[in-house]
Amino acid sequence: MSFLDLLTHYPGLLPSIVIGVLLVFWLLTIVGLLDHDSFGPDWIGGHHHHDVDGLPDMLLALGLDRLPFSIVVSGVAFYWWLLTMLATALLLPLMPLPLWLGGTVVLAATLVVAVLLASVSLRPLKPVFAVNDNGTRETVLGRTCRILTLSVEENFGQAEVVVGNGTHLTLQVYASAPNRLARDTQAVVLSFDAQRRRYLVAEYEPP
Structure with missing residues (x-):
């Protein structure tokens, strides 16, 4: 055969x-x-x-x-x-x-x-994949991240954030629509939604 x-x-x-x-x-x-x-x-x-x-x-x-x-x-x-x-x-x-x-x-x-x-x-x-403990949440909140997916929706998206000594973490994220978040754009991590198991991000505006 x-x-x-x-x-x-x-x-x-x-x-x-x-x-x-x-x-x-x-x-x-x-x-x-x-x-x-x-x-x-x-x-x-x-x-x-x-x-x-x-x-x-x-x-x-x-x-x-x-x-x-x-x-x-x-x-x-x-x-x-x-x-x-x-x-x-x-x-x-x-x-x-x-x-x-x-x-x-x-x-x-x-x-x-x-x-x-x-x-x-x-x-x-x-x-x-075990990155959603309290320590990690506090570490990434307020940090900038790089969007990995083509877009970020209210129940969809991934982003990469660098913490500590250069460790790269991939986060499951979401954002309010409409937004201009796309791959390789910068966003800021605002909060963690325990029910969705995702981080809320928003467009990053440099000071």
């Missing part, structure tokens, strides 16, 4: 579609049309929403509770896709089951393993 066949036939087709959607998402993020928190619930800072069918508790047990939803999904999807491709090529032909049943078993088993692999490989990234 060729690689193209693996991509376009069951069971490999399902994780391939997920990877394709995520690639589009990250391309839009790179060009500044989206930020990595623009979909899914937000568990940065350890705020667990226990009304989501126990999913945050599972993330807590796996050590993924302080990572953005997009990072967790991307990590799991990558491993799911890779393992499914390998299992479909190497193991599925050996299984004495109909294709639909064997494929379903492969998808379920590889998804479980993918979650475990993602928990191991993504866990070291937690300190990168």
Whole structure:
């Protein structure tokens, strides 16, 4: 079976579609049309929403509770896709089951393993995203920052601020509309909205 066949036939087709959607998402993020928190619930800072069918508790047990939803999904999807491709090529032909049943078993088993692999490989990234503690808030408030996204809306935007000894922090930000904030423009951090888990910024006017 060729690689193209693996991509376009069951069971490999399902994780391939997920990877394709995520690639589009990250391309839009790179060009500044989206930020990595623009979909899914937000568990940065350890705020667990226990009304989501126990999913945050599972993330807590796996050590993924302080990572953005997009990072967790991307990590799991990558491993799911890779393992499914390998299992479909190497193991599925050996299984004495109909294709639909064997494929379903492969998808379920590889998804479980993918979650475990993602928990191991993504866990070291937690300190990168755990920047919303009280010390960090007080450090960045009142500082100027550089906008990273193409625009800043009332529920969307990212900015970079330099603190301490040159440490660069990426903040999830928002601003009142309309505004002239765009990529590489300067803004000032005014306050932190605990409900939105975002910093309010405004156009910076040099003295």
